[in-house]
Amino acid sequence: MNPKISSADRPSRAPGGQSFRERLSRKFSALSALTSRKVGEGKRAVRRAGSVRHPKNGTRQDSTKPASRKDRIIGAVKKAGSYVIVLACVYALIMPIAPQIGFWLKSMNEEGVYRQHGDAEMQISFADFDSETEDELRSQNTLIIPVIGLDVQIVEGADDEALERGAWRRPATSTPDKGGNTVITGHRFKYLPPSNLTFYHLDKVKEGDLIIVYWNGLRYDYSVVDIFVVEPTQIEVEAPTDEPRLTLYTCTPLWTASKRLVIVAEPFIQSEAEEGMEDSPEDGTSEEAEAGAETAD
Numbered sequence: 001m002n003p004k005i006s007s008a009d010r011p012s013r014a015p016g017g018q019s020f021r022e023r024l025s026r027k028f029s030a031l032s033a034l035t036s037r038k039v040g041e042g043k044r045a046v047r048r049a050g051s052v053r054h055p056k057n058g059t060r061q062d063s064t065k066p067a068s069r070k071d072r073i074i075g076a077v078k079k080a081g082s083y084v085i086v087l088a089c090v091y092a093l094i095m096p097i098a099p100q101i102g103f104w105l106k107s108m109n110e111e112g113v114y115r116q117h118g119d120a121e122m123q124i125s126f127a128d129f130d131s132e133t134e135d136e137l138r139s140q141n142t143l144i145i146p147v148i149g150l151d152v153q154i155v156e157g158a159d160d161e162a163l164e165r166g167a168w169r170r171p172a173t174s175t176p177d178k179g180g181n182t183v184i185t186g187h188r189f190k191y192l193p194p195s196n197l198t199f200y201h202l203d204k205v206k207e208g209d210l211i212i213v214y215w216n217g218l219r220y221d222y223s224v225v226d227i228f229v230v231e232p233t234q235i236e237v238e239a240p241t242d243e244p245r246l247t248l249y250t251c252t253p254l255w256t257a258s259k260r261l262v263i264v265a266e267p268f269i270q271s272e273a274e275e276g277m278e279d280s281p282e283d284g285t286s287e288e289a290e291a292g293a294e295t296a297d
Contacts, residue, residue, distance in 0.1 A: 001264050002220065036232065038142070041248075042166070060293065101203070119210065135290040139217075140153055140196070140214070141155075141169075141213075141214060141216070142154060142213070143210070143248075144213075144214075145202075145211050145212075146212070147205060147206075148201035149211070150200075150201065150202075152166050152167045153165070153167070154167050154168075154169050154184060154215070155167065155169070156168075156169060156171070163186065163187050167185070167186040168184065168185050168186065169184050170183040170185060173247075175215060176215040176220040176246070179243070180243075180244065181242050181247055181249045182213075182244075182246050183237070183238045183248075183249070184246070184247070184248050185197055185199075185248070185249050185250060186199040187199065187250070187251075187252045188200060188202070188252070188254060189254065189255060202261055202263060203254075205224055206224065207225060211246060211265045220246075220267065220270055222265035222267055223265070223266060223267075223268045225264055225265060226262075226263075226264040227261075227262070227263055227264070228262050229259050231260070232257070234258055234260070237260075237262050244266070245264060246264070247262065247264055248262070248263040249261070249263070292293065
């Protein structure tokens, strides 16, 4: 039976000659040294990444020095270019729908020349153009469609380059003063405003709407009689006619050139009832009644 060993009799050191505390302290010292070494290597790697090697002696030089004036200018130009690109993208996205928004806002104004979409009656009559405006417009050939606010100069040209200057009268077609088929075409949309110089809202024109053409100092009034869509190859819309006619066309659907939207109008003929109303005096008495009153006197 082995006798019990008291704490005083137990050895204070491990078989290797070192106490437990000493061995633990050495392990912590080694771990601290390893950590310091790794941190130092990391710092040196960061410095190498931010430095460049000298082309002659191969030594590394710190490249984190303050940027030169040239570098600052280049950076500012790049930043300004980024802003310009963003603004251009915003412009390209907003401008195609801006005329539609403007038309909708103006159609809310009952006193304006714009008509609300779907309303069958025009909000403008022949008398809505005052004499001063009419005289000014007569100085150049002009196409006016009041219900959509179109007011564009009619231009002449041998090719479609003329479309950049206004509404193009097709060279092989007639003119209002000669009768026959006068054909005028225009861009549906252009990124440069205003939209009243394009046929952007031509799809809102309805049968019976008024179209006004000033040609060589004279005014010609037309009423829309037909609206249809054709293929780009259907050039028969420009064919001569015996009766006077005005034909307008542009690309459709909007922002595409796959088809052509065609508007056909004929000279406006005022009815006899309307002529009688205009010829009658404002007080409602006829000329015969006035003559009878003078005879009675």
